[in-house]
Each structure stands twice: as structure tokens, then as C-alpha cells.
Amino acid sequence: MSCLINPSSQGMLLSEAISSIDFELPCSKGTCGKCKVRVIDGKVSEISRDEKKFLSLDEIEKGYRLACFTRIYSPVVIETINKKINVLDEGRYKKFSFKPLIKEDKYAVAIDIGTTTIVINLLKGDSSHAVNSVGGVNEQRRFGLDIISRIDYSISYSHDIIHEVVITQINKMINSLCKESKVDNSDIKYAVVTGNTAMLYFFSNQNPKGIAFYPFSVNSLFGCFMGNNFGLNMAADGKIYIPPCISAHAGADLTCAILASSMLENDKTSLLVDMGTNGEIALYSKGIIRCCSTAAGPAFEGVGLNCGSTAVEGAICSVKYDKRSKTIKFKTINNNPPASICGSGIIDAISVFLSSGIIDTTGRLIKEGHDFVKNICEINGQPSFKFDNSPVYITQKDIRQIQLAKGAIAGGIDTMIFEAGLNAGDIDNFYICGGFGTFLNIKSSSNMGLIPCGIEEKVITLGNAALQGSSLIALSSKSIQECEKIVRMCKYTELADSPVFKEKYLKGMSF
Ligand code: FES
Known part of the structure; x- marks a missing residue:
């Protein structure tokens, strides 16, 4: 899509001028390199050394720039790339007494x-x-x-x-x-x-x-x-x-x-995890809901990873190791040609890397002694794994980012379980919600330690539970009191202050 951008002042950053159009600035700080646009016409600043680090020679020749680095001195015409993202609008309704806030015809x-x-x-x-x-x-x-x-x-x-x-x-x-x-x-x-x-x-x-x-x-x-x-x-x-x-x-x-x-409708011990940029975790046991929020960061949404993306067309969303043919197979969203990798694809890939010896439990990429030595190469000075017949790769640094995100979620879950004086095996129901969580491969998540081992069978996927909950409030006025009760029952732990979390987080970073 090409569009005309008019600066409101001479020399303003393109990232500021661009706020009038629907364009993503994942970090808006010049650190992620994801705000690529092609400048077709107009007067812009010279490309800087820092900006060049994010662009290939071919991209520079074609006129690609980063909005966070580029200053504009006249109206400019730029070309942006917009990809369709999958939005989760479904979820499960629990049984409820139908007493809406609105009259029948409203x-x-x-x-x-x-x-x-x-x-x-x-x-x-x-x-x-x-x-x-x-x-x-x-x-x-x-x-x-x-x-x-x-x-x-x-x-x-x-x-x-x-x-x-x-x-x-x-x-x-x-x-x-x-x-x-x-x-x-x-x-x-x-x-x-x-x-x-x-x-x-x-x-x-x-x-x-x-x-x-x-x-x-x-x-x-x-x-x-x-x-x-x-x-x-x-x-x-x-x-x-x-x-x-x-x-x-x-x-x-x-x-x-x-x-x-x-x-809350039975005496079972239940764990609920909304795996988003902020992982929100609630553990219900013996009348108390222990909860916390853990800053997983946007790595599971592909941000900060070299080839990472959200669940857009062409993103690798599932990866499998075929032991018989000794090959790694992948699927992309809408079967488009592979262009990036999204959260569910990354979780699968890490799980496959672990099972096939491509990485060890510390997350280190191993250069020999497995069936995929030919896929290991150096990209941008980093040991990397490159998928066959695709421009998509995962670097050592990407794996470290995933370890940090995984450590945050696994550490948060373990802290709640510890505070309740329980073991993972005591959990009767494990609710997973949110877009990323809904499309997760549970086996891969357990294999790489994102969710506790041994409770895969207890997983109940809720879909967009926040939307379903807000719909329930509109359809059942009694839900308002239930929300108030939920909040009264919650015991919130600020993980930044928790020594238990620090320990569990470090442990959770290993695979
Ligand atoms: S948005 Fe991250 S570098 Fe511009």
C-alpha cells in the first residue's frame, strides 16, 4: 500500500508523521528494525550507520528505510506492507442464568x-x-x-x-x-x-x-x-x-x-493462564485465587526475533520432526509461502530442536552430531538454524529471547503453585486462554517446559475468555456480583518483589 505523508514540521521522524496511518511500530525506539517502509518519493535524511544494521544491501538499494530513523524534509510517498492478522473472536460459554442487562428488543x-x-x-x-x-x-x-x-x-x-x-x-x-x-x-x-x-x-x-x-x-x-x-x-x-x-x-x-x-463453581484446583505479552496467571485452590502477571514480553508474538511475526499470512505456525524421513516439516498460515515464524511455530520449533538434538537444555545450538547439521549456519554473526526452502531462520539470540519469555511464564506458574503449597500434579483443570495460548501445541509446550509436565491431559482451551466473560456480564446481570466476588477472593503477588519467582524464573529459563 502506498501513501502520502505530510510532515507537520521540517525534519520530523517518519515514525511520528506516520501515526496518522495504520502502521505498526513494534518498539518505536529504533531497536527492533521492524518498521520498514520503501520511500518512493520525497526528501529524507541520509541513511545512518545504525539504520544500516537492520537492512540488507538489496533493501537499501530498493529504497527501504526504517521509520524510526528516517527524518523527512518534504511530503513523502512511502510504501508499507500490511499483512492480515488472525483475530480470535471465539470462546466457550459456561452455563449461566440468562438475565440480560437489556430488554428483549435492545x-x-x-x-x-x-x-x-x-x-x-x-x-x-x-x-x-x-x-x-x-x-x-x-x-x-x-x-x-x-x-x-x-x-x-x-x-x-x-x-x-x-x-x-x-x-x-x-x-x-x-x-x-x-x-x-x-x-x-x-x-x-x-x-x-x-x-x-x-x-x-x-x-x-x-x-x-x-x-x-x-x-x-x-x-x-x-x-x-x-x-x-x-x-x-x-x-x-x-x-x-x-x-x-x-x-x-x-x-x-x-x-x-x-x-x-x-x-469457582466446584472445589477442584484450577490453574488459568492467559499467555499474552503479559502472562496473566490465576490459581484457584481452597477458596483463594492466587494470581500474578508476568512480563513475558512480545517474543511469543514474534517481536524481537529476526524472522518473528504475529499470526500473519505466511508465518510458520507449526513445525514437526518426521523421524522416519529425518526431516523437519512446517506449515504456514493460509499455506502462503513461508515469510516469518509466529509464536506457535516457535514453540514447536524449539520442541523439535530439543528432541532432535539441535539444541541442548541450556538452549545452545549444537553444530554437529544430529541430522540437521546442514541447516546450521551463521547469520548476522550468530549461529542459526535455517528452514529448508525458506528464507526463515532462528538465531541463537532468538532462542535466548524465547528462553526469557518461557522463564517468565513457567516461573509465574511455578510461583503460584509454590505459594499455594501444591505440586503441578494437584491441578485438576488447566484453562488456557488468549490467541497465542489457543493455538499452542500442548505437547510441544510441555516438552519445552512452558507448561508443567504431566498436566497436558487436563488442558481446557477457552479461546477468547475475556470476551466471553464480558459477554456473560451483559447477558447475566448476576455476573457483576460474581466479578466483585472474584476480585475479593484474589490474592495478588507482585512478582518483582518475590524471591521465589526469581529462583523459579532462572530455573524456568532452561528447557
Ligand atoms: S518500530 Fe522498532 S525500530 Fe522502528
């Missing part, structure tokens, strides 16, 4: 503002299921892929900008739902809006600074009704409900996921 919307995607369910007062739904990539990604980058942006510039982007996007999505379902916007009487605490701060236009810095103070943890204060495209007298967050780092999305899981 509507509500349940909105899940995820760090990566936004998904909306349209609900009607006479139906216990969503009548329609819509999902899309969260347009805030242009301010950074992870929460901290976006908070940094809001501190440097203003949180108003991010608030406007999120409201505009939600309004467009509500309009498309209404148009498709032939519903009048004014018939939408309720919106239930969930998300992690930072996303809800941006939605409600509050300064999220306290969420990013110790001691992590927050002005509000929500759990409240309000009027249509932010101009949502629904009834002017409509109401918005934001379910309660548990802490600065365990948001209303975790509350909603716990609600949707039905884990």
Missing part, C-alpha cells in the same frame, strides 16, 4: 480491548449467544507492540492521542456490526468493556503512568457503571460497565476470564 456490546487485538460481540436481549461479532488488530500498535512502549509514548506525548485512536476504532467496529446486522446504533443500550488495566486507562482517558513505575499506584481499578462519556456510537443515554481489575497488572480481562472459566 442490544449490548461486549468489548475486549486486548494489547494486540480488539474484538466486539453484539448481543441481543432475547438471545443467549452473540448475534454477531467483529475483530481487528488494535490500532494502538502503531504506538508500540507492548504496554510499556505505549505508556512511554503517552508520557512523551499525550494519552489523549491513544484514547482517541481506541475510541475511533471501537466506533468504526460498532458501526460495521450495526450495518451488517441491520441494527440501529441507538438500540445499543449497554457496553461492557474489558481489557488489561493499561488498555482500560487508555479507553477511559486516564494517565497510565502509575502502572509502569514502581510502586505501581493506580487511581482506579474500575468495577463501575458510567454514562456514555466517551462518545461511543450507541444510545446517547446508554451505559458503560467496566468490570473490576485485580491490580495494576492483572486487569479486568483476567477477572472476565476467571468468570468465563467457571473455575
